[in-house]
Amino acid sequence: xxxxxxxxxxxxxxxxxxxxxxxxxxxxxxxxxxxxxxxxxxxxxxxxxxxxxxxxxxxxxxxxxxxxxxxxxxxxxxxxxxxxxxxxxxxxxxxxxxxxxxxxxxxxxxxxxxxxxxxx
Numbered sequence: 001x002x003x004x005x006x007x008x009x010x011x012x013x014x015x016x017x018x019x020x021x022x023x024x025x026x027x028x029x030x031x032x033x034x035x036x037x038x039x040x041x042x043x044x045x046x047x048x049x050x051x052x053x054x055x056x057x058x059x060x061x062x063x064x065x066x067x068x069x070x071x072x073x074x075x076x077x078x079x080x081x082x083x084x085x086x087x088x089x090x091x092x093x094x095x096x097x098x099x100x101x102x103x104x105x106x107x108x109x110x111x112x113x114x115x116x117x118x119x120x
Contacts, residue, residue, distance in 0.1 A: 006071070008042035008083055017085055024113060026106035028090025028098075029063075033082050033110060039075055040083040041067050049091050059088050062096055066103040074107065079114040 008014060021034040043063040045056040063086050074082075086103070088094070094102075 008040040024109045029102050030087040033084035035080045035082045037083045039081045042085045045088045062099045
């Protein structure tokens with residue numbers, strides 16, 4: 001994934017993703033995704049759960065790194081391009097290993113879900 005390419009930033013796209021997108025849950029992560037658009041991703045952490053910006057930014061860095069590591073697998077999987085948003089819904093500061101484990105299972109569910117949608 002190119003550094004700036006593939007980032008989900010536009011408010012209209014994010015609103016569409018939350019309105020019409022499907023949800024996959026793997027605690028402590030939620031994945032909203034919408035197919036047949038371009039490959040884009042975003043991450044989010046609730047300000048309500050983590051008051052300190054330092055904590056939110058750390059979790060977002062961990063999430064972005066986890067997505068970056070899986071990006072080639074997602075793009076090369078042969079699925080229709082998708083935009084997705086990963087949300088952290090836990091209430092404790094995670095370690096990188098916890099994020100990696102959860103995101104691995106989350107993206108496995110995502111790929112499985114896309115396979116079932118494509119085969120229908």
